[in-house]
Amino acid sequence: MDLHSIIKRPLVTEKGTIVREMHNQYMFEVSPVATKYQIRTAIESMFKVHVEDVRTINVRGKIKRVGQSYGKRSNWKKVYVTLRQGEKLEIFEGV
Numbered sequence: 001m002d003l004h005s006i007i008k009r010p011l012v013t014e015k016g017t018i019v020r021e022m023h024n025q026y027m028f029e030v031s032p033v034a035t036k037y038q039i040r041t042a043i044e045s046m047f048k049v050h051v052e053d054v055r056t057i058n059v060r061g062k063i064k065r066v067g068q069s070y071g072k073r074s075n076w077k078k079v080y081v082t083l084r085q086g087e088k089l090e091i092f093e094g095v
Helices: 014-023 036-047
Strands: 007-010 025-030 051-059 063-066 069-072 076-083
Touching: 007 036, 014 025, 025 036, 036 051, 036 076
Parallel strands: none
Antiparallel strands: 007 025, 025 076, 051 076, 063 069
């Protein structure tokens, strides 16, 4: 897989900001078929950092109602990436 097809986008949320400041972890949305090893190598090569731990979560899509019909959002995969002590990602700074 291509590196940019593995990592879809960074997740900038209030919870993500707290986790980043307290535990040096960053949240990303990734491809649902990506493995932990692929995610680790993609982060290390794209951002030139050292990854200590990768935790993945499969997020189920919510069922939404519009009028009388129901629809479902897509399932997606979220990942928490822990970096080595003293390292940080510049894309999250100043957000």
